[in-house]
Amino acid sequence: MEHKDIGLMEKIVSLAKRRGFVFPGSEIYGGLANSYEYGPAGVELKKNIQDEWWRVFVRERPDMVGLDSSIILHPKVWEASGHVAGLVDAMAECRHCHTRTRADHLIENHFEAKGEKVSVEGKSEKELDEVIVQEKIACPTCGKFDWTPVRKFNLLFETHVGIVPEAQSKVYLRGETAQGIFVNFKNITDSTRVRLPFGVGQLGKSFRNEITKGNFIFRTLEFEQAEIEYFFDPEETDWKALYEQWKSAMWKFATENLGVRAEMLRWREHGDEERSFYSKRTEDLEYRFPFGFKELWGLAYRTDYDLTQHMKFSGADLSYTDPASGRKFIPHVIEPAVGVNRLMAMVMLDVYAEDGDRVLLKLPPRLAPYKAAVFPLLANKPALVEKARAVHDELRKRFTVAWDDRGNIGKRYYAQDEIGTPFCITVDFETVGDEKGGGDPAHKDTVTVRHRDTGTQERIHIGKLQEFLHGKIYH
Ligand code: ATP
16 A cells, blocks of 8 residues: 555545535544445535436436335345345454454455455355464554454344334345345336346445444445346346446446546456355456555346245245247346445545645536536625626526635635536626726626636626536536
8 A cells, every 4th residue: 555545545534524525424422433424515426426327327228227125125035135144244353452353354454464465255264263363463453462263243234123122023224225126026027118138226225234444435334335137038148248248337437427547447356265156257346445456346147046036035936938939037137236435435536636735626527516616706795796696596496506705716716626616607897797896898797617627717608607517517
């Protein structure tokens, strides 16, 4: 890990708090580990990323439909999916300072510090213990070497339906959104005209009892997932070609829609010990975060495992009948799954720039929390304020627009650059045709528009502003 990378993460965390993107969770109560709140700018950025994902992968594709299933599903769903038995991490606790840490992360970080890349996926508790002892890996918090034996724990959050916590009432907060898609497979094929191959996309919160601390919004207790199950007939569709198409679609989304530098991304294929037994191929699209290349987006060919499991556990018939041949079979799936919060962390890190003492988030305009900011040149001139308000009100009907009348113009530009606002619109004396204030009558009803990335300015007629912004943002 390079020193300058560590600095970048700290800068992003500080900017995120300062400008209302991301706040530490429950801060006034001393915080809650691995939880964060999305502030006024953050909620817009996150929503814009979600909207972009939904537009590209659901709305604009003729072979996709959407779904919004429940966070609390029948508990048997998670038995069928394998999460009750399988969504487990191995944990070690320091007897001295009581830091709990994931054993795999402890070991991998230890080797990474030595410049070696080691994966311990699939190793038993005993094997992990052996590595920790052999390498004499110390606690990253207190430096002591005094670990409890490694034990597994389940990441699913449990809760109860109803007020009496009886065994029968136990339910789970969903650990992924994907299972809701499988559970509704029959409802979707019965209620729409979809024909294989087709996909179902879902966006929504998932919950995992993560114990590893740090790394900002990369890994949190609750997170927004964007998942697709793409169903196909394995006899008609070549899965390898389909897999490659999804790889290209994901890469394109990251580099073109989110504007991330291609050299910061790479594919990593899971080895046999890491891949789930039912998966024929799994690859992760990884981003070079300041703490190393890490999974951003998973792509797994899951065969017919999930639908078959739900058929077994529910007794429902989830097979598909080909309308032309009448052949009945269980479709296979390819699953691209990503966390929106991880996408957001990546985007903020990737577009961060400094120009002297100016800090900029060079966000693609579609993603920017505010598409424009409107300022009256001076806050104490009612004619300027009134006109600027009118411009602001008009633009707000179509765009998310910020308002600022504090301090001088330079400070306002500085603040908007940090939030990533692509255009700053200033109403000045020329706009209101005030010759005494230095206005040129030919410029009446025009405003200055300043471009974030270049700092250049141009005068645009108020009547043309909507068209201008629309063209620049949604081209
Ligand atoms: P990791 O190995 O990082 O824990 P995973 O392999 O368990 O991730 P998946 O189950 O494949 O993750 O989930 C799909 C996607 O959901 C991940 O690629 C990631 O973007 C996102 N994701 C998973 N867990 C979290 C989390 N705790 N916080 C934020 N995003 C997450």
